[in-house]
Amino acid sequence: MKILAPLASLEPGAIEARYRAGARELYFGLASAAWTRRFGPYCNINRMSDFGSRANTIDEKQAANATRSIHAAQCSAFVTLNAGLYEAEQLTYLRKLCQTLAEGKACAGTADGMTGGAQGDMQRENARMTNVAGDGANRKDAAATSEASAIKAERSNGDAAVSHKRRGTNAPDGVIVSTRALGRIVAEAGLSPVASTMLDACNADVVRALRNVGFKRIIVPREMSLDEIGMLTAAFPDVEFEAFLMRDGCMFSDSHCFTRHLPGHGALCGTLRMSERRFVRAKDAQGFADVHNSELTDELYRSFHMKRACGLCAIYRLLHMGVAAVKIVGRADNEQELLDDIALVQRNLDIAQTAPSEQAYLNAMEFPPDRAATCKLGLNCYYPEVRFPL
Numbered sequence: 085m086k087i088l089a090p091l092a093s094l095e096p097g098a099i100e101a102r103y104r105a106g107a108r109e110l111y112f113g114l115a116s117a118a119w120t121r122r123f124g125p126y127c128n129i130n131r132m133s134d135f136g137s138r139a140n141t142i143d144e145k146q147a148a149n150a151t152r153s154i155h156a157a158q159c160s161a162f163v164t165l166n167a168g169l170y171e172a173e174q175l176t177y178l179r180k181l182c183q184t185l186a187e188g189k190a191c192a193g194t195a196d197g198m199t200g201g202a203q204g205d206m207q208r209e210n211a212r213m214t215n216v217a218g219d220g221a222n223r224k225d226a227a228a229t230s231e232a233s234a235i236k237a238e239r240s241n242g243d244a245a246v247s248h249k250r251r252g253t254n255a256p257d258g259v260i261v262s263t264r265a266l267g268r269i270v271a272e273a274g275l276s277p278v279a280s281t282m283l284d285a286c287n288a289d290v291v292r293a294l295r296n297v298g299f300k301r302i303i304v305p306r307e308m309s310l311d312e313i314g315m316l317t318a319a320f321p322d323v324e325f326e327a328f329l330m331r332d333g334c335m336f337s338d339s340h341c342f343t344r345h346l347p348g349h350g351a352l353c354g355t356l357r358m359s360e361r362r363f364v365r366a367k368d369a370q371g372f373a374d375v376h377n378s379e380l381t382d383e384l385y386r387s388f389h390m391k392r393a394c395g396l397c398a399i400y401r402l403l404h405m406g407v408a409a410v411k412i413v414g415r416a417d418n419e420q421e422l423l424d425d426i427a428l429v430q431r432n433l434d435i436a437q438t439a440p441s442e443q444a445y446l447n448a449m450e451f452p453p454d455r456a457a458t459c460k461l462g463l464n465c466y467y468p469e470v471r472f473p474l
Contacts, residue, residue, distance in 0.1 A: 085402065085403045085407055085408065085409065085410060085433065086107075086108040086109050086160075086408065086409045086410075087106050087107045087108060087109065087409070087410060087412065087426060087429055087430060087433070088107065088109040088110070088111060088162070088326065088409045088410065088411045088412065089102050089105075089107035089109070089110055089111075089412045089422070089426050090110070090111055090112070090412070090413060090414055090422070091110045091111065091112040091142075091150070091154070092112070093142065094142060094146065094149070094150055094153065098419075099153055099154055099157045099159070100157060101423055102157075102159070102423065102426060103157045103158065103159055105423045105424075105426035105427040105430065106426050106427055106429065106430025106431075106433070107159065107412075107426050108158070108159050108160065109159060109160040109161075109162065109257075109409055110154050110159050110160070110161060110162070111161075111162035111163070111164055111260065112142050112150060112161075112162075112163060112164070113129075113142075113163070113164045114129055114142060114143060114144060114147060114163065114164075114165075115142060115143050116129050116143060116144060117143065118144070119177065122177065123173075123174060123177075127167075127174065128167040128168070129165065129167060144181060144184065147163065147184075147185060147254075147256075148185075148254035148255075149254070151163075151253075151254050151255065151256050152253070152254045155253070160257040160258075161256045161257055162256055162257060162258045162259070162260055162278060163185060163256045163258075163259050163260070164259075164260045164280075165178060165181075165182075165259055165260065165261050165262070165266060165270075166260050166261060166262040166280040166282055167262060168262065168282065169262075169263070170262075170263060170265075170266060175265060175266065175269060178266060178269060179269045179272075179273070182259065182269055182270050182272075182273035182275060183273050185255060185256060185259070185273070185275060186255050186273040186274045186275050187254075187255070255274075255275065256275065257276065258275070258276045258277070258278040258301060259275050259276070259277055259278060260278045260279075260280050260303070261277050261278065261279070261280060261283075262280045262282035262283065263282075263283070264283070264294070264297055267279070267294075267297060267298060267299055268297060268298065271298040276300060276301065277298060277299050278299070278301040278302070278303065278326075279294050279299045279301070279302040279303060280303055281303050281304070281305050281306065283302075284305060285302045285303070285304060285305070285316075286304075286305050286308060286312070287312075287316075288315070288316065288319055288320075291316055291319075291320055291323060292320075295320065295322070295323055299323075300322070300323060300324060301323070301324040301325075301326065301408070302316075302323055302324070302325055302326070303325075303326045303327075303328075303411065304316065304325055304326070304327050304328075306328050306393075306466065308327075309467070309469055310398055310401050310402070310405070310467050310469060310470070311469075313325065313327060313402070313405065313407065314401075314405040317405050317406045317407060318405070318406075321406070324408035324409070325406075325407050325408055326407070326408060326409045326410070326411055327395075327402055327407050327409075327410055327411065328393070328395065328410075328411050328413065328466055329394075329395040329396070329398075329399070329402075329410035329411055329412060329429060329466065330393065330394055330395065330396075330410075330411075330412040330413070330414075330425045330429060331392070331393055331412055331413045331414040331422075331425065332393060332413040332414050384461065384463065385463065388460055388461060388463040388464065391457075391463075391464060392452075392454070392457070392458050392464050393464055393465075393466050394452055394458050394459075394464050394465065394466060395410070395465070395466035395467050396428070396429070396432055396449060396450075396451065396452065397446065397449070397465070397467065397470040397471055398466065398467035398470050399429070399432050399433055399436045399445070399449070400436040400439060400442045400445035400446070401442060401467075401470070403433070403436050403437065410429065412425055412426060412429065424453075428450060428452065431450050432449050432450055435448050435449055435450070436449075446470075459471075
């Protein structure tokens with residue numbers, strides 16, 4: 085199971101820092117001035133367009149260099165094209181963009197943004213990790229079987245969303261898309277479409293429909309339980325599943341999101357948090373207790389729900405149900421906090437790979453540094469059922 089982390093810019097050292105923290109897959113969105121000139125400032129090219137340069141600084145011309153640098157760091161690269169909807173003219177534009185993304189060719193010499201010394205560091209780190217992985221029989225028993233199965237499936241399925249097939253080229257390993265139509269366009273360009281949470285792959289019927297039109301990697305919705313995710317991984321061994329793990333939770337379902345985070349107004353979810361409260365008593369409300377409980381619940385959720393989403397407790401179960409990658413989100417978040425989260429997830433993943441049971445993992449795991457606030461009432465839990473079994 086790999087760690088997928090966001091990359092907002094090509095600042096020197098940004099890719100290497102993510103690699104050293106533990107990420108082996110990176111994703112980025114595009115900042116397209118050409119798109120904005122053509123379609124206007126209120127038509128997003130990805131879900132984070134409204135955050136501007138806080139979340140997206142890599143443009144179409146830099147995408148190939150970004151991908152090459154990510155591959156030079158021995159990581160996989162994913163591009164996001166996951167806005168809420170695209171009109172026909174926009175899909176035509178994106179078809180050309182996908183063809184451009186797919187035209188990357190092998191480049192000689194040191195990759196942009198990567199010094200020769202940094203590349204040597206990556207090679208030494210890979211060797212170290214290989215040695216560490218071979219040090220104990222427990223690690224082999226816990227991790228090697230699932231890893232070998234994943235590699236076998238990857239090699240036997242040539243059109244899967246893979247992490248090595250395009251390494252050494254400028255073409256991304258996958259494009260995260262929000263519509264089936266765009267997924268077909270991505271596949272026609274020779275790239276691997278990845279189903280965003282916007283496609284709401286919440287059950288076997290949806291996954292089957294997506295697989296049948298070429299999706300080999302699917303991001304499961306934030307609101308799915310571990311049991312629901314496990315049923316999908318068991319039913320579709322030929323599909324890679326990606327699950328959310330850290331940061332940026334939401335009170336709503338992504339598939340029903342307007343994906344508008346306008347600076348002048350704000351997202352609907354944020355607006356609801358900040359808006360004035362006017363309580364209307366339900367017909368069946370019975371006196372002080374009902375009113376008190378309603379207002380208290382509202383206050384608790386408004387103050388604490390998904391302020392710092394976390395799924396660390398679920399790492400053991402996600403690993404052993406065969407999830408391909410866990411996602412850390414936050415392209416617009418603080419750089420050091422993001423790196424700290426990647427490292428924290430990696431340390432816990434190391435524990436999970438050697439733990440003989442889930443309870444052993446939970447006893448040994450490392451909690452977030454602000455545990456008192458993050459774990460408060462379970463309202464930041466991506467997977468609360470680990471702490472609060474149903």
